[in-house]
Each structure stands twice: as C-alpha cells, then as structure tokens.
Amino acid sequence: MAGNTEPLSPRAKLAVTAGKAAAAVSRAAGRGSGSVIGGKVALRLDPDLLARLAQHLDVVLVSATNGKTTTTRLIAEALRAAGPVVSNALGANMPAGITSALAGGSDAKFGVIEVDEKYLAGVARDVTPKAIALLNLSRDQLDRAAETRMLAEKWREGLAGSKAVIVANADDPLVVWAASSSQQVVWVAAGQAWKDDAWSCPSCGGVMQRPGDDWFCGQCGFRRPTPTWALTGDHVLDPHGSAWPIHLQLPGRANKANATSSAAVAAVFGVPPQVALERMYQVQAVAGRYDVVSFLGRDLRLLLAKNPAGWLETFSLIDPPPTPVVLSVNARGADGTDTSWLWDVDYTQLAGHPIFVIGDRKLDLAVRLEVAGLDFRVCETLDEAVQSAPPGRIEVIANYTAFQDVRRRVGN
CATH class of the missing domain: 3.90.190.20 (Mur ligase, C-terminal domain)
Known part of the structure; x- marks a missing residue:
C-alpha cells in the first residue's frame, strides 16, 4: 500500500539482485534490454515481489489496445511535477517487465505502469493502484488476445470492488461496460475513431445506436455516461469548465486524446491540468515512434x-x-x-x-x-x-x- 515503506525482505532483495544480473547478461549478449528475463528470474525467486516493490508507491495503471505506451509516458511526465516517477517506459507491459521496471525505482514516489490488456486485473490485484486509465478496446492479435467483448468482461470482473479511481473513455462502449462495475469512475470524452468493434451492446447484445458523438442501446438502455473531462479541438475541458491548451510535439488527434486522459489522471494525484499539459510538451517521441x-x-x-x-x-x-x-x-x-x-x-x-x-x-x-x-x-x-x-x-x-x-x- 502506498505510504508503507516496510523494507524489502532478504528474499526480495536477493530476487531483485538476481533479476538485475540476468538482465545485464541478456544486454551483454545483445538480446535486448533484458527487462523481461530479469523480471522472470526475480518473480521465480519471490512470486510476491511485484506487490512488495509497489507497496511504497502511488501507482497508476494504463491499459488499452492502442495508445498505452504513449499515454504512460505522458502521465509519467505530468506526475514528475509532484515527485520522482518509476515507469516501464519501453513498453515491457506483462508482469515480468513491470517487476523489472519497479525494481529500478526504489526512490520513486509514483509508479506509472503500462499493462497488457490480458494482465490488467491480476496486476491491479498485486499493486493496489490509486488510479487506472482505460483508453480503448479493439481487435488485436486475433490468435492470442481474447475477443474484445471477452476482454471487456474480464476487466469488468477484475475491477469490480477496486478502490482505484478509474479514468475511462466515455466514447468507447466496451470501456464503459468494463469500468461500470467500479466504485469511482472519472469519465473522459476522448473520442473513438474506430467503431467497428462496438456496434453491438456489450451488456445485452442489442444493436448500438450512434447519433452523432452519442451512443446508446435501444434494447437495454445502456448508454454513454456524461463525461467530466473532454477533448475539444486543441483544448482539454476540465470538470470546472475551464479550457486548457494542449501542448504536444506528438502528432495527431489520437495523441490529444491521450493527453486529455493523462491530464485527468494527473488531477487524481493533485497535478493541475495546466502544469500537466505543459510538461507533456517535453515528449518528442515514444520508444522510437514519431521519430x-x-x-x-x-x-x-x-x-x-x-x-x-x-x-x-x-x-x-x-x-x-x-x-x-x-x-x-x-x-x-x-x-x-x-x-x-x-x-x-x-x-x-x-x-x-x-x-x-x-x-x-x-x-x-x-x-x-x-x-x-x-x-x-x-x-x-x-x-x-x-x-x-x-x-x-x-x-x-x-x-x-x-x-x-x-x-x-x-x-x-
């Protein structure tokens, strides 16, 4: 739990050391960053290591089909206004990679963690996040990932009862269905360009009606919630009705949407939108993307x-x-x-x-x-x-x- 600074046990320390050694060997052999193999070795020695490493952090988890690496980076930049951040910035987003990232952040105050959609519920159980950002769900890796409706159901079940503040895209019916089981949800109008995975109601299977930017199910009444944050042109509209200019070097509307969700997350941690958005301008590329x-x-x-x-x-x-x-x-x-x-x-x-x-x-x-x-x-x-x-x-x-x-x- 955040604020609990109980030192790592000897076993946990050994696991961290062994994981870093395995990662160093992997890097020396030219096999990438070594974060995944390092995390696997560490978790084999201490299966509870992820939870132990997160106990002193205020954690935000970011999950989606698209945009999670960029949004993780934008949130990390915003939260650095309030303290040191540890993040899996290179996108190793399964438990082993996340464990490796957190093992390198002993002095951090915040953990900003990208999580693969399939692993979100399990990681959320381990790290007790303060906030979870859910951006979108669409078809991807058809031979590996579950069908989108099944993923939304997995999120819905896994997040039910979570004490985290869920920052969720109100324009994606699958995300709304997944987030609706949670106690605290901040709805963001971030848009949804791709609609081909959300023509049927995730609640009852009925046909979704989509007049303009709105959506609702004509059969069961499941509908778009009223957002408190919104992307409007080049500005973020906050819950008080103030419009803040988006400062980004990253191109495109999708990244403005990512910035809007990131500003909503930063506000959960007490960082004002103006400060958050100004800090996001520093991001020029994300793991080579847009370079x-x-x-x-x-x-x-x-x-x-x-x-x-x-x-x-x-x-x-x-x-x-x-x-x-x-x-x-x-x-x-x-x-x-x-x-x-x-x-x-x-x-x-x-x-x-x-x-x-x-x-x-x-x-x-x-x-x-x-x-x-x-x-x-x-x-x-x-x-x-x-x-x-x-x-x-x-x-x-x-x-x-x-x-x-x-x-x-x-x-x-």
Missing part, C-alpha cells in the same frame, strides 16, 4: 500501427500525397501470427501515395493492396524501398516487430 531519422540520405518518419484501429489513426497523421509511404508487416509471436486483420483496414486512404511494401508478410499485404486497387511496389528490404522512393520525406508505417526491425536498420 524522424536520416537514412540513405533521406528523412524517414517512423510510425507504429499494430491493428485496424491503429492503422486508421496513423493514416490521419501522414503528409498528403505524393508523400512516399513504406508499409511493413510481420506476423511473429509478438505481432500475432494471424494477418486476417489486414482486410479490416481501409487502405484506399493511401490513394495517390507511392507505396512500397516490405516485411515478412509483404505478400499478404500486397494482395490486400491489389484488391484495394492501389499502385504499389514490393521490395525485399528497407534499403531498396527507400532508394526506389521519389523525393520527399518518407512515411514508414510498420507493425510491432517490423517496427523494431526498421529501428535496428536505421540505427534508431
């Missing part, structure tokens, strides 16, 4: 899109035609091996852009683009794609492991 890098004499902007909702948001960010676009899709374990989601993405929005296709599943993507009636070229490597592209900054859009491949190649 502009120089490669083979060209400027490349790196954009991550992992699922249909993410691709829809990303298309709204890119420079207009004839800006060249490189698309890269893999289907490795971390991506989900099922690429049928490609058929849910409206690629016709890329009409007029010179398109170059790379990645493990470039042929799957090529078939999808062929059906969409788009002109494109399949390339073997990023180098070939960049060298074939016409002049101008190149937009590179990739799913998870493809994005990591691109970052390694460009030295980012």
Whole structure:
C-alpha cells in the first residue's frame, strides 16, 4: 500500500539482485534490454515481489489496445511535477517487465505502469493502484488476445470492488461496460475513431445506436455516461469548465486524446491540468515512434500501427500525397501470427501515395493492396524501398516487430 515503506525482505532483495544480473547478461549478449528475463528470474525467486516493490508507491495503471505506451509516458511526465516517477517506459507491459521496471525505482514516489490488456486485473490485484486509465478496446492479435467483448468482461470482473479511481473513455462502449462495475469512475470524452468493434451492446447484445458523438442501446438502455473531462479541438475541458491548451510535439488527434486522459489522471494525484499539459510538451517521441531519422540520405518518419484501429489513426497523421509511404508487416509471436486483420483496414486512404511494401508478410499485404486497387511496389528490404522512393520525406508505417526491425536498420 502506498505510504508503507516496510523494507524489502532478504528474499526480495536477493530476487531483485538476481533479476538485475540476468538482465545485464541478456544486454551483454545483445538480446535486448533484458527487462523481461530479469523480471522472470526475480518473480521465480519471490512470486510476491511485484506487490512488495509497489507497496511504497502511488501507482497508476494504463491499459488499452492502442495508445498505452504513449499515454504512460505522458502521465509519467505530468506526475514528475509532484515527485520522482518509476515507469516501464519501453513498453515491457506483462508482469515480468513491470517487476523489472519497479525494481529500478526504489526512490520513486509514483509508479506509472503500462499493462497488457490480458494482465490488467491480476496486476491491479498485486499493486493496489490509486488510479487506472482505460483508453480503448479493439481487435488485436486475433490468435492470442481474447475477443474484445471477452476482454471487456474480464476487466469488468477484475475491477469490480477496486478502490482505484478509474479514468475511462466515455466514447468507447466496451470501456464503459468494463469500468461500470467500479466504485469511482472519472469519465473522459476522448473520442473513438474506430467503431467497428462496438456496434453491438456489450451488456445485452442489442444493436448500438450512434447519433452523432452519442451512443446508446435501444434494447437495454445502456448508454454513454456524461463525461467530466473532454477533448475539444486543441483544448482539454476540465470538470470546472475551464479550457486548457494542449501542448504536444506528438502528432495527431489520437495523441490529444491521450493527453486529455493523462491530464485527468494527473488531477487524481493533485497535478493541475495546466502544469500537466505543459510538461507533456517535453515528449518528442515514444520508444522510437514519431521519430524522424536520416537514412540513405533521406528523412524517414517512423510510425507504429499494430491493428485496424491503429492503422486508421496513423493514416490521419501522414503528409498528403505524393508523400512516399513504406508499409511493413510481420506476423511473429509478438505481432500475432494471424494477418486476417489486414482486410479490416481501409487502405484506399493511401490513394495517390507511392507505396512500397516490405516485411515478412509483404505478400499478404500486397494482395490486400491489389484488391484495394492501389499502385504499389514490393521490395525485399528497407534499403531498396527507400532508394526506389521519389523525393520527399518518407512515411514508414510498420507493425510491432517490423517496427523494431526498421529501428535496428536505421540505427534508431
């Protein structure tokens, strides 16, 4: 529990030390940050370590299909106005990665933790959070994650009775259904561009009515709650009716929505919206996302899109035609091996852009683009794609492991 500064037991200290050693070995071997293997080793030695590491922290958990890494970063920046923060900023968001992150934050006051959707309820039980941010739920990794309605049900059951303040997106019916079992909910009008996973009522299965920005079920009466925080244009509207300008270097409406939810979370911890939003301006990129890098004499902007909702948001960010676009899709374990989601993405929005296709599943993507009636070229490597592209900054859009491949190649 926050405020309880009971020192770690000898066993817990041993687990932390062993975990850090395992992580160091992994890094030395060039196998990434080592946070996951380090956390696994530590939890094997002390299964209750996560709870022990969180006991002195005021914790906020962030979960969603899209935007959780960025929102975690924005909340962490905002809360630094009130004290030291420990966070899993690189996105290792399952219990092992979270444990590794917290093990490095013995002097912190706040823990800002991104959590994979499947693990939210279990992590919430372990760390007794003060706040939980729920941003959205949409189809993702169809072979690994549960169907969205089942995930919402899992959240709903897992958060029932939680003493945490739930900061939830009022515009996503699945999130509202999940949060409605909780005692304290702060509703945020953060918007929902992707609606294809929320046409049926999560409560009764009836058809959802969506007049304008509102939504309700005509059968059971389940409806959009009244928000107390809202994104309006370039401003955050707080519960007192004050409008605060959003200061971001990150592009797009989705990030303004992330900032709005982040400001609502910061307020739970006593950080005023003006202070929170000003501090968010410091964030230029998040784990390489939105970075502009120089490669083979060209400027490349790196954009991550992992699922249909993410691709829809990303298309709204890119420079207009004839800006060249490189698309890269893999289907490795971390991506989900099922690429049928490609058929849910409206690629016709890329009409007029010179398109170059790379990645493990470039042929799957090529078939999808062929059906969409788009002109494109399949390339073997990023180098070939960049060298074939016409002049101008190149937009590179990739799913998870493809994005990591691109970052390694460009030295980012």
